[in-house]
Amino acid sequence: MRLNENPVARLSRFVEKSFWNALTRRIDGSNIAAVAKDPKDWTPDPVPRIYVPPGAPEQYEYYRRIAESEPDLRLDVQYLPEGEPTAEYVKNLNDKPGLLALAVEEYTNPNSGIKDLRGVPFVVPGGRFNEFYGWDSYMESLGLMVNDRVDLAKSMVVNFCFCIKHYGKILNANRSYYLCRSQPPFLTDMALRVFDRIKAEPDAKDFLRTAMLSAIKEYYSVWMAEPRYDPITGLSRYRPTGLGVPPETEPSHFYHLLLPHAEKLGITFEEFVKGYNNGEIKDPELDEYFLHDRAVRESGHDTSYRLENVCANLATVDLNSLLYKYEVDIARTLRHFFDDKLAIPPEYRTTQNAEKGFESSAVWDRRAKRRKLAMDKYLWDEGKGMYFDYNTVKQEITDYESATTFWTMWAGVASPRQASRLVSEALPKFEVYGGLVSGTEKSRGVVGIDRPNRQWDYPYGWAPQQMLAWSGLIRYGYQEDAERLAYKWLYMIIKAFVDFNGAVVEKYDVTRPIDPHKVEAEYGNQGGDFKGVSREGFGWVNASFVYGLEFLNAHMRRALGACTPYETFSKATAQWASPSWDHPTKG
Structure with a gap:
């Protein structure tokens, strides 16, 4: 340990030199x-089991060779069928779950x-999440590029294209x-962010073409x-x-939901799950429940009362913002890099x-x-000055x-007018101690015993929500708000890193100054279960830390290194800027 190293420098060093390597897989x-x-x-x-798509026979041969040469591994190598896997087929794989080749x-x-x-590398989130995740990988890439690990960010784009x-x-x-x-x-x-960093390389244009x-x-x-x-x-x-x-x-996650259904039929919980999964027990009410449950998991916001029992019917603000970004990015890329005609x-x-x-x-x-017009029509609430999800079934x-x-x-x-309303009307509703x-x-x-906390609801905060908000605020010229939130x-x-022996965790209770890393909702927290010194942190929080530092000026970085709370820093800078303050340099 470097005794004179301030905690910001220390955590930055851990992320750059240790955490990324510890979370990298092939x-x-x-x-x-x-x-x-x-x-x-x-x-x-x-x-250990791996499923190989039919379009990658070289991988099938490669993994079969490994399985035969190392029988102690018990590696099971399977081909997936041709065409898009059906829900029935995927359900039948549940007794033989496995990794999907990248x-x-x-x-x-x-x-x-x-x-x-050899496998093209990727970064995993950490904890119980030991595979290549979708939006985690994007958030991680923002931090990787700050740390000049463009190679890893590029590799993850290559893996997405393979998927x-x-x-x-x-996936x-x-x-x-x-x-x-x-x-x-x-x-x-x-x-596009990766391309901007590699555009001088000979294969950069091909990389961009494949990604688009x-x-x-x-x-x-x-x-x-x-x-x-x-x-x-x-x-x-x-x-x-x-x-x-x-x-x-x-196994216990849906126990309280399914047990009454089992008792109604006079069978055990396990018998009910097996019968329902096999299609022997028909239950339209449960079918509807799991339609929405799967949608919540696809949204990445699993789980939240915003989405429970309704998610599959919602045109969400998040998804449609992302698709608008796709449309704008694709248009711009076709114009600027492919002479406005990309052969498919x-x-x-x-x-x-x-x-x-x-x-x-x-x-x-x-x-x-068209999407902007639709979002303005269905998702924007002029009275409240913010966007809301739209229920496509209830049409409200x-x-x-x-x-x-x-x-x-x-x-x-x-x-610009909507952004101004978001900053003046919406931002105060969400800004708390930790962002x-x-x-x-x-x-x-x-919330209570019968209605427990959900981890994507109040009082929890997550790295992606912070990172996207900082960038969005900067985009519209709200630099001070972005700096403050960062x-x-x-x-x-x-503060949690210093006070709790290097803890860097998946999510935080952003209303809790003393021990924000303690989150009891659902499966608890990931990244905090370590002995001695943390070796990997958590993917998108690691990224948010090094990415967030990019939004701070030198004065803020120094204050952060001294573990100065925002309120103390804000008062000091306001006092310093005040005309009545007798600056020591004045003379």
């Missing part, structure tokens, strides 16, 4: 057993001189039970198609297909562009304009106040 022969290990595998005899690259083994394959090509979507994560489920889409922004082709395919076939697209509003919803009880949850190879074509075989910017400009706007309202500023879909809270206490409602979030992280 899927190949060197570590297949460790990477395939799944703490969410509740089957009686978990074995991109590989050819390399020459320095020891043997023999050419072989879209072979699995039809960016919730690369496990078999996620084959029907996506996550919030950030590919265009991620790819993949994003266009994903846009059409996932977000603008059944069942996620709502033709009446022209907006999209989180609405994945699937059957049965989500297998990745703890057969493997990237969908029903929407199969006939013409190319894409140009005018269509995407129109789409962005909802009233849950969520920090996702600020995603509109990140995406650029809010007009932004996920939702307001009023919207969450009363300072509050970073101070809370650094």
Whole structure:
């Protein structure tokens, strides 16, 4: 330990030099057993298992070779069927859960001189989340690029493109039970940020082309198609297909929900789950419940009273902001880098562009304009000065106040006037001790034994909500607000890091100054279960720390290094700036 090192420098060093390396994975022969290990595998005899898409025969041969040469691994290598996996097929894999193959690259083994394959690396969130996640990877990439780990950010884009090509979507994560489920889409922004850093490299244009082709395919076939697209509003919803009880949850997670159904039939909880999953027990009420539950998980906001029992019907502010960003990014990229005519190879074509075989910017400009008009019509509440989700079944706007309202500023879909209203009307509702809270206490409602806390509700705050809000505020010229919110979030992280032996965790109670890392909601917190010194932190919080420092001026960085609370810092700077203050340098 460096005794004179201030805590900001120390945590920054840990993130850059240790945490990223500790969270980096590859899927190949060197570590297949460790990477395939799944703490969410509740089957009686978990074995390392990998599913390979039919379009990657070289990977199938590679993993078969490993399985045969190292029988003690008990590695089970399986081919997925041709075509889009159905909900029925994915449900049938639940007894044999496994890893989904990602991109590989050819390399020459320095020891043997023999050419072989190795996995393209990716960063995992940490804790129980030991695989390649969707929107976590985008947030992590923002921190990786601050730390000049553009190579890892680029690799994750390559892996996303592999997923879209072979699995039809960016997956919730690369496990078999996620084959029907996506996550919030950030590919265009991620790819453009990486491209900006590698544009002098010889393969940069090809990298950008593949990323845009993949994003266009994903846009059409996932977000603008059944069942996620709502033709009446022209907006999209989180609405994945699937059957049965989500297998990745703890066995007890749905106990209180399902037990009354089992008792009504005079059978045990276990018998009911088996019968329901096998389709022997029909229960439309539960089908509806799990439709929404899967949608909540696809949204990345699992779970929240904003979304419970309704998510699959909601055109959410978050998703439609992201799709607006796709439309704007794709239009701009086609214009600036591909002479406004990007040829679409057969493997990237969908029903929407199969006939013409190319894409140009005018269509995407129109789409962005249409989405903004639809968001203004259905999601914007002029009286309250903020955006809300829209229920496409009830055909009415909802009233849950969520920090996702600020995603509109990140995406650029809010007009300057709307952004001004968001800052004056919405921001005060969400700003607390540690930055932004996920939702307001009023919207969450009363919690207790029968209505427990949900981790994406008040009083919890998450790195993505902070990072997107900072960028959005800067985009519209609200620099002081961005600096203040960044300072509050970073101070809370650094205070917990100093006071609790290096703790850097998945989420925080942003209303709790003493021990914000203590979160009892749902499965608890990730990243805090370590002995001695933290070795990995948590992916997107690591990223938010180094990314957030970029928003602070030198004066703020010094104050943060001295663990100065925002209120103390604010009073001192106000006093310093006051005309009545007798500055020591005045003479």
